[in-house]
Amino acid sequence: MSQSADMPTRAAVWPDAGAVDAWADKYFARTRQVVEKFGDCQVTYAVFMRRPVLYAARLALDWLDTVSRERGDRFDIRQRYQEGDWVGAGEPLMYITGRFARLVDLETVFLQKLGATCVAAYNAFTMCxxxxxxxxxAMDARHCAGTEMAELMAYAAAVGSHAAQKSNNAKGFIGNATDATAHFFGQTEGRGTMPHALIGYAGSTVRAAEMFHETFPDTDLIVLVDYFGQEITDSLAVCARFPELAAEGRLGLRLDTHGGRFIEGLDTPKSYEKLERHAPRALRGYRTETELRYLIGTGVSAAAIWHLREALDRAGYPKARIIASSGFSPAKCKVMAYARTPIDVIGTGSYLPDSWSETYATADVIAYNGERRVKVGREFLFTRDDTPTG
Known part of the structure; x- marks a missing residue:
């Protein structure tokens, strides 16, 4: 398998060939010893998932390619999909053929690098x-279990984004939070301006904006406005302090209000009023309790975003952008679409798989020395005419 042309070369992969045995499931390592003792054979693995996904296998295959070359092995890998393709539940993603003793102990790590990326790519795609x-x-880095997962999830967001750009001309993911994975989005560095801690340090929202702009005058100014619970007041104050940036579209107000309160100036009746004015159909269809909370509840609701947009436009800042964050999952994004919510940018880490059990990829041997054989219940892996037989 050759490495994709746009896949950056990394100095090392983890685990490398020398560490595979320590990180493989023990029964795979022992199976390798048994097969080496009684005679190796050629096998074909079918790799699949139990739920619909987007095909996002490049990092897993890159790892397999690198480690197999380090060990002096060569495998035939037949991918059944292109990157970003939709794959149905139970459909074989690929077939991998090679010597059993050389493949069996690689399964653990290979599947670790495959399943979660395919689900995260699917989630990112639906949001876009x-x-x-x-x-x-992509603001997932803090929610990942280490840097290796952060790389996998950034890659997945880029795959899902690219698929949506192709299918729906979506804007998609324009960047992410860290320098290390910015290349997946065609960027040289991560994006971001200030955490809440900088506003606490500065003592006021406007002063934090001033400090940031003085330090990074060429960077677009994105200001968190919920620290003091004065989202509207502080948004307008920042715009008044930087009217040129607002007029140029280089000023953004980021709403990150937590779910324990409404944003400044809103309550339940006023939230209903906002949506009745701007998106009445969003309220008149059937809505679950969760969907209703996304529309008119506390935190960063559709009504809250409409409320801020009204205030900015009324004050003469129509080009000031709204950046929304706080729990923007696929479900929340769908509700925002119902309400035609005027969001310019969404910062999200909530495309990460919500149910980790859905990320489990499976690899079954389906042929031994050319003879088809699989455990009872997995015969569906033979349903394709192009199933290899070793």
């Missing part, structure tokens, strides 16, 4: 599809 006019930023 539902909100094609909204740009997304």
């Amino acid at each position: 599809e539902d909100l094609p006019r909204v740009a997304f930023l």
Whole structure:
């Protein structure tokens, strides 16, 4: 298998060939010893998942390619899909053929690098599809279990984004939060301006904006406005302090209000009023309790975003952008689409798989020395005419 031309070369992969045995499931390592003792054979693995996904296998295959070359092995890998393709539940993603003793102990790590990326790519795709006019930023790094997962998830967001760009001309993910994975989005560095801690340090929202702009005058100014619970007041104050940036579209107000309160100036009746004025159909269809909370509840609701947009436009800042964050999952994005919510950018890490059990990829041997054989219940892996037989 050759490495994709746009896949950056890394100095090392983890685990490398020398560490595979320590990180493989023990029964795979022992199976290798048994097969080496009684005679190796050629096998074909079918790799699949139990739920619909987007095909996002490049990092897993890159690892397999690198480690197999380090060990002096060569495998035949037949991918059944292109990157970003939709794959149905139970459909074989690929077939991998090689010597059993050389493949069996690689399964653990290979599947670790495959399943979660395919699900995360699917989630990212649905978010971008539902909100094609909204740009997304991948802000998942803090929610990942280490840097290796952060790389996998950034890659997955890029795959899902690219698929939505092709299918729906969506803006998709325009960047992410860290320098290390910015290359997946065609960027040289991560994006981001300030955490809440900088506003606490500065003592006021406007002063934090001033400090940031003085330090990074050429960077677009994105200001968190919920620290003091004065989202509208502080948004307008920042715009008044930087009217040129607001007029140029280089000033953004980021709403990250937590779910324990409404944003400044809103309550339940006023939230209903906002949506009745701007998106009445969003309220008149059937809504679950969760969907209703996304529309008119506390935190960063559709009504809250409409409320801020009204205030900015009324004050003469129509080009000041709204960046929304706080729990923007695929489900929340779908609700925002119902309400035609005027969001310019969504910062999200919530495309990460919500149910980790859905990320489990499976690899079954389906042929031994050319003879088809699989455990009872997995015969569906033979349903394709192009199933290899070793």
